[in-house]
Amino acid sequence: MNYVFSFSWLAEYYPVLLKGILITIELTVVGGLLGVALGTTCAWARALGPAWIKPPVSAYVELIRNTPFLIQLFFIFFGLPSLGVRLTELQAANLAMIVNLGAYSCEIIRAGIQATPRGQFEAGASLAMTPIQTFRYVVLVPALQRIWPALSSQVVIVMLGSAVVSQIAAEDLTFAANFIQSRSFRAFEAYFVSTVIYLVLAIVLRQIMAGVGGMLFARRSVR
């Protein structure tokens, strides 16, 4: 091997890198929270909602799950302005992640809802709760607990998938790596460092999800 690794650029570019990390975290947190909220709503609509709401929700879920995230991002960022909706690249990236995670988490959470024993719904109804109250207070938490590992994995996948938002000039971690390599031509070093950072972020995110799960479901073991 006759290539000399050099990490001296870190001294000059660490602010770019740091900003990239922060934006990736911001995208993940906002996308994760709102995406799961959207997914929960859609899961309710698909599993228990009124008949008229099911076709549009299904169409949304199928459309998003079967096309690449990058294409969705392009349509939101470059396409929406022609409808008069102009978003900054960060807003567009956030929206794309929410919409994307919304569709995936909808399917995951729906599976959790459908695994709920009928008796739970009936018990709720017999206590004079409305269907939405039963969903909110009786069904949702055990359903989330059932699918929490799958949901956690999906959030990590979305975090890693956020790398493509650099294509619309959102200055995330991948943007930072590309920016650094475009200036210094230190592609290996830039990509290696960003890969390690992604790995650490993924590990930390998994731990946080496990922690949140532990808090949400503390002393509520369903078996």
Add this chain to the structure above:
Amino acid sequence: MINRRMLLGIAGAAIMAASVAAPVPARADALEDVMSRGVLRVAVPQDFPPFGSVGTDMAPIGYDIDMAILIAEKLGVEAELVPVTSANRIPYLQTGKVDLVISSLGKNAEREAVIDFTDAYAPFFNGVFAPDDVTVSNAEDLSGKVIGVTRGAIEDLELTKIAPSDAVIKRYEDNNGTISAFLSGQVDVVATGNVVAAAILERNPPKRPEMKFLIKNSPCYIGLNKNEPVLVEKVNAIIAEAKADGSLNAISEKWLGAGLPEEL
């Protein structure tokens, strides 16, 4: 569960990778390799018109491609075109998968620490463009404006140098991103090649980009691996010859719509 040990392991791997940096040995003569192989492998762009784009058969075409073919012809070898992106063009060179990078590279000191450059082979007419109603006439006027540019391209490097600190530069992945951002109104101003701007005008868009001012003319260079003096010399000789006999001028006329400028 992941624990501190794993994190330590990762850190260890990073340090190991960093420390395998061995001193660079003088390479075998790359020119000799090319001649004995009978093939010159050149990294060319395919998403950066007019320097590199594709025809309807998806084969690469453009200024950089013609330049690659010209060099191969003068060497008396076949040209093998390897389409690259701005993200992977340098790794292709560094891992010995190509001999030259002809990908409208701009030169700066940082880049020169990593690879070598030949003499300039192409001019780069790039300017700042905006619709009629935006008043910009020099770099200072960019203050407070949002400017779209293609990341890593020459205009990116130059603009970053001359733009005032409160100008916001949005760096897109490729020309299409820059152009789409302009057409969809995400940015008011773009910095790009005059030929790219002309291509936008050809589409008759509602927003017509007008040249506001020319960015300092910085030409393109061919990139090659360090410590290959023989190859550099040979390619420089070919460039000089092509300048002298008018063949480079013809390429410039064909793709940029203008002849080579005096200073090149």
Add this chain to the structure above:
Amino acid sequence: MSLIEITEVRKSFGPNEVLKGINIDVAPGEVIAVIGKSGSGKSTLLRCINGLETIDSGSISVAGAQLLPDEAHLKALRLKVGMIFQQFNLFPHLTAGGNVMLSQMVVKKTPKPEAEAVARRMLERVGLAQKFDAYPDELSGGQQQRVAIARALAMQPTALLCDEVTSALDPELVAEVLAVVRELAAEGMTLLMVTHEMKFARDVCSRVVFMHEGRVHEIGPPEDVFAKPGTPELKQFLGMQ
């Protein structure tokens, strides 16, 4: 000469000692009912005899096969003693016949035609000859439990362990399973069963073991245990106070 020898068996789950030195010897052909409150250790004892739980100290042997934690010894032990579970645990991807044939073929390497013949005989013995090709989810609970018994019998064990075999059944299905067990007892099979069916225990069993807090609290023929309980705990358990 005892068939099953349980000597000073101790077993803890974490800090909780559930078996505190159990000694029981079972003679060939004996039918023994194990009764007691839930948590008294009776199911754990049964699972230990089959090697589904390891023991901390003491020894268990069935017809000379010792309980030791390696796979070869476990296999030898399990060939001597079959087990029926409360939840049936039929293999849902196999038919009733397939359930009974599988272990003969893969454990005993019995050729398929022979295994099938045995399976048909065993299913007939539990009254389900016509259900050979039915899948478990097409059978009632009682039928599933009878297939499970046929499956255990096909391995020709010298003794059977029955862990609350009727507890998961609807009341009207209990009788059909108990009838099969009663028949096995009449044919001389050695049975060790955890059960809540007191009447059945009184009618069929040769001895009754009352377990309390991890110990054998009382043991004796059913007429003694049920009619003249010697301890207040057993009296309370039998509802006699």
Add this chain to the structure above:
Amino acid sequence: MIEFTLWDILRNLLLAARWTIVLSLVSFIGGGVVGAILLFMRIGGSSLLRAFTRYYVELFQGTPLLMQLFLAFFGLGLFGIDVPAWFAAGLALILWTAAFLTEIWRGCVESITRGQWEASASLGMGYVQQMRYVILPQALRVAIPPTVGFSVQVVKGTALTSIIGFVELSKAGTVVTNATFQPFIVYGLVALIYFALCWPLSKSSQILERKLNVAHRNH
């Protein structure tokens, strides 16, 4: 500037989609084989192998596929190991797919109730026999819908191979857009082709899931 007709655009995208399909098949089949081996290492007896697979999965699920592809192609090249692009692409995609399939399948094996293990143990079966005759046949049925569902992710994942020079569907879309500057037509068609490839897969996954659920209604 060269004029692309709509047919030129569509034709070139469809031609590039062949790469998408080939790469998807290679990574799915190869990933399935490697994933199966990893599965046995993950649930098998040796704690060393278990730890290895756990870290393996963590590494490949915790880093972007783009970077894995980059390092497989250029990283090896840096060490003087010159691998062709198809090899690097196949290797990285297979290892990445395997990491996900292993975890999906492990979940399926663990979803088989304890009773099945105990019943087969009580009949004298050894670990391999339990796996072969009792656990895997059941786990396989549970595993089919999520496995088919994941194949959609594999199809979309192949888009990243452009980093090492593959001109598959997404990259062809980018290249053609940069030649025509008509992003809406081009990316619209790209989205349609992906949808046409992926939707049958996810639909059949859902149908399979429903069927298997019906078959298991009594459990």
